[in-house]
Amino acid sequence: MERKRNNQKVSWTRGKCLGKGSFGTATLATNESNVAVFAVKSVDLATCLPSQLESLENEIRILRSLSSPYVVEYLGDDVTRNESPTTSYRNLHMEYMAGGTVADEAIVKSRLADVEEKILRWHTRCLVSALKYVHSEGIVHCDVKGKNVLVGHDLTSVKLADFGSAMVEIKKESSGDRCRSVIWPRGSPLWMAPEVIRGEYQGQESDVWSLGCTIIEMVTGKPAWKDQGFNSLNRIANSEELPEFPAQLSELGKDFVEKCLRRDQNQRW
The missing domain is CATH 1.10.510.10 (Transferase(Phosphotransferase) domain 1)
Known part of the structure; x- marks a missing residue:
């Protein structure tokens, strides 16, 4: 999978599930070029409710505008279509808080x-x-x-x-x-x-x-x-x-x- 950051394509791999909520699924992800770990919140575009996608898009817009040591860091967002033949995901990339x-x-x-x-x-x-x-x-x-x-x-x-x-x-x-x-x-x-x-x-x-x-x-x-x-x-x-x-x-x-x-x-x- 790929996402753009700073006008560069970043390839990443989805890892284990961190949790599921009413507005999506959180998983670990690994940057394939430098093995950096981050978190991804995703909704399945084929099966999600309109409110779930709206919530994720709202979070992307707001986090993209924020920068504080006390707010989880926005790292990027993308849509992935190559994880399986029948699914595509809207993804929000954030720093991973391991604790x-x-x-x-x-x-x-x-x-x-x-x-x-x-x-x-x-x-x-x-x-x-x-x-x-x-x-x-x-x-x-x-x-x-x-x-x-x-x-x-x-x-x-x-x-x-x-x-x-x-x-x-x-x-x-x-x-x-x-x-x-x-x-x-x-x-x-x-x-x-x-x-x-x-x-x-x-x-x-x-x-x-x-x-x-x-x-x-x-x-x-x-x-x-x-x-x-x-x-x-x-x-x-x-x-x-x-x-x-x-x-x-x-x-x-x-x-x-x-x-x-x-x-x-x-x-x-």
Whole structure:
């Protein structure tokens, strides 16, 4: 297979599957010229739903425009037609983060063993830095959660990934104020902010709510809210409840999370 990068064709070979999600399959890939390893997210053009292809194209457009040490790096994209006689794939090429995600059990255990919260604070700092950069570019991620925060070979390299649900905020020409469109909620329900579930709007403050949920997830290894179907969504959207804060979280950590999870989005950080 070949892809173009810097006006040069790059031949690559697809390797083992890293995971499957609602918007594609992630695999390892190897550059045939220098044996460099990278990750590929693909959808089968013959069998995928229109929403799956739209999500991947959205992620390609957004990642192509970003450059940050806290965001997974875009390496290229292509269409391959020679992997089998009946299939063709739309592919996104990204850097490979070998350590998994911040929600993986082994990494959660490493953070729990760190009584001074150094690892948790560093991972949170990386995620905050990623969101600060993405928001400065006028982009709302819309799906911040542990599985979308990748870890490198060690615990120090942490990057935000999976921009398939992301959207660009629209500026009002008259005032320059942000205008949030009323749209169908994007992202994963248990990490969604109340205003998103209610279908009112989705903005940068909504990502901050998801950040708070993700910090709880990084401590416990579980979603901040128990999955009780519609009852959970109703509690998030319409009650005054907050998820339970982990007992092992420091007072400083609890204060940070509380400021992320304020129900009035204008009061979040």
